Amino acid sequence: MPKHVVATVEEIPPGGRKVVEIAGRSIGVFNLGGDYFALRNRCPHQGGPLCLGKQSGFIHSPLPGEYEYSRQGEILKCPWHSWEFDIRTGQSWFDPARVRVRQYDVTVAPAQALLDREAPAPGLEPGPYVAETYPVTVEQQYIVIDLPG
Amino acid sequence: MTATATDRLAQIVAQGVIDADLNVVVPSSADLFPYLPEYWREQINQTGFKGPGESSYPASAETSARPEAKPDGGPAGSSLALLQQQALDPWGTEIGILTCAYAVEAIHNPDAAVAMASAVNDWLIAEWLDKEPRLRASIVVPSQQPELAAREIDRVGGHPGFVQVYLPVRAEAPYGNRRYLPLLDAAVRNDLVVGIGFGGSPPNPPTPSGWPSYYMEEWAGMASIFQSQLMNLIFEGVFDRFPALRVTLIESGFTWLPSLLWRWNKEWKGLRPQTPWVRRLPSEYVHEHVRLTTQPWDAPPVEAQFLQIIDQLGSDELLLFSTDYPHWQYDTPEEALPPAGLPDALIAKIMRDNARTFYRL
Numbered sequence: 001m002p003k004h005v006v007a008t009v010e011e012i013p014p015g016g017r018k019v020v021e022i023a024g025r026s027i028g029v030f031n032l033g034g035d036y037f038a039l040r041n042r043c044p045h046q047g048g049p050l051c052l053g054k055q056s057g058f059i060h061s062p063l064p065g066e067y068e069y070s071r072q073g074e075i076l077k078c079p080w081h082s083w084e085f086d087i088r089t090g091q092s093w094f095d096p097a098r099v100r101v102r103q104y105d106v107t108v109a110p111a112q113a114l115l116d117r118e119a120p121a122p123g124l125e126p127g128p129y130v131a132e133t134y135p136v137t138v139e140q141q142y143i144v145i146d147l148p149g
Numbered sequence: 150m151t152a153t154a155t156d157r158l159a160q161i162v163a164q165g166v167i168d169a170d171l172n173v174v175v176p177s178s179a180d181l182f183p184y185l186p187e188y189w190r191e192q193i194n195q196t197g198f199k200g201p202g203e204s205s206y207p208a209s210a211e212t213s214a215r216p217e218a219k220p221d222g223g224p225a226g227s228s229l230a231l232l233q234q235q236a237l238d239p240w241g242t243e244i245g246i247l248t249c250a251y252a253v254e255a256i257h258n259p260d261a262a263v264a265m266a267s268a269v270n271d272w273l274i275a276e277w278l279d280k281e282p283r284l285r286a287s288i289v290v291p292s293q294q295p296e297l298a299a300r301e302i303d304r305v306g307g308h309p310g311f312v313q314v315y316l317p318v319r320a321e322a323p324y325g326n327r328r329y330l331p332l333l334d335a336a337v338r339n340d341l342v343v344g345i346g347f348g349g350s351p352p353n354p355p356t357p358s359g360w361p362s363y364y365m366e367e368w369a370g371m372a373s374i375f376q377s378q379l380m381n382l383i384f385e386g387v388f389d390r391f392p393a394l395r396v397t398l399i400e401s402g403f404t405w406l407p408s409l410l411w412r413w414n415k416e417w418k419g420l421r422p423q424t425p426w427v428r429r430l431p432s433e434y435v436h437e438h439v440r441l442t443t444q445p446w447d448a449p450p451v452e453a454q455f456l457q458i459i460d461q462l463g464s465d466e467l468l469l470f471s472t473d474y475p476h477w478q479y480d481t482p483e484e485a486l487p488p489a490g491l492p493d494a495l496i497a498k499i500m501r502d503n504a505r506t507f508y509r510l
């Protein structure tokens with residue numbers, strides 16, 4: 001399972017995102033309050049660039065005229081036809097069981113885990129890590145995407 | 150009339166029919182005098198006020214009435230005896246639901262509108278419901294005054310003969326507008342269907358692009374107003390607010406509905422944050438809450454094509470057989486039937502069972 005270093009943690013602050021290209025796949029990495037999520041940048045509807053869409057809150061209404069707004073920024077709207085996806089789960093709002101966008105595991109790894117094959121950080125597989133574009137230095141924390149082959 | 154057509158009619162009649170749209174007409178405001186307070190009788194006698202005037206079916210328009218339906222000295226649809234002979238008996242109708250498009254919505258004096266509506270409802274009870282047990286009726290309300298309409302619904306809604314509140318499809322504002330909440334609430338609390346029917350006399354024209362020139366345009370074009378009304382009811386969240394609300398579209402046609410269901414279901418997936426109370430596919434609201442009467446028949450007479458439309462509607466429980474008596478929609482009773490060759494179960498649903506279930510008859 002190749003893991004790919006895609007950013008430093010500073011690059012994607014809370015509320016931020018970064019769209020990266022890994023092994024021919026476009027993937028959006030989001031930071032929701034310190035938790036990282038990676039979604040395929042391809043809408044399950046008609047293939048729109050989902051991860052370029054607006055982030056909104058979750059709107060629920062128990063009755064006409066009543067608005068319960070929560071989870072600001074955690075819903076991703078496709079820029080093509082505005083389907084809503086939950087960034088935390090990849091599920092669509094209107095049919096969560098069947099319409100969902102592919103998610104990838106994201107971890108934050110200290111540089112040591114990337115550099116030292118013999119003593120990786122707990123919970124992380126030892127390399128090889130694909131980090132061509134990142135000069136990995138010991139002081140940094142890195143965002144790593146687990147891309148199944 | 151061919152032998153097979155006659156046989157077919159006989160077979161259907163034998164199984165029982167519920168007619169979801171029979172139209173009755175108040176012959177003249179004088180006929181309402183027994184049901185009007187003294188003050189309003191005097192107003193009618195001594196001022197120019199004569200009630201709402203001509204309904205949406207001008208007496209002389211060809212489609213308004215079958216010629217034989219006009220009793221001596223009265224408009225078509227004003228005689229119980231003729232209705233029994235021409236609409237109930239030939240069809241073996243078990244139950245027929247009356248609507249009366251008495252245009253109280255055209256009366257600007259709200260108290261006069263209430264008085265006339267109440268008089269029509271009491272007239273319906275005394276002249277029709279009390280005299281013919283096969284009949285049910287729709288309550289006439291001053292829909293332009295929703296609070297007063299609600300009071301009238303509460304006044305007569307407990308009468309077992311009333312199964313529906315009648316609203317003309319043309320209105321000052323679509324019925325999902327929040328101004329109508331008291332009216333819809335009253336219908337639900339009295340366990341009545343809301344029947345939205347052809348016509349109406351609001352102050353605005355019958356198309357959003359202005360007044361058409363010819364009756365044909367108003368007659369066949371009314372379908373677009375039904376579409377606007379239905380769309381409004383769904384997206385205003387009326388069915389979310391009133392989960393028990395039932396709506397019948399009367400004389401609306403029905404072949405236009407599949408294309409709207411497709412479009413609504415498609416667009417809702419992206420636009421739903423604007424109407425977050427709409428939590429299910431729009432088509433599901435239609436299937437659960439809405440029915441449509443069959444006349445004027447706008448579907449192909451060919452069985453295979455008709456079955457496609459049922460399939461596209463997504464439910465075989467939406468259509469309610471109606472004759473639309475005395476309006477002139479067909480020449481022989483056979484022509485009012487669904488096409489030949491349909492499955493028996495579907496025929497039974499359309500001719501009887503759908504209405505029985507929906508109206509709890």
Ligand code: FES
Nearest residue numbers: 043045046048078
């Ligand atoms: S492609 Fe994303 S909503 Fe249509």
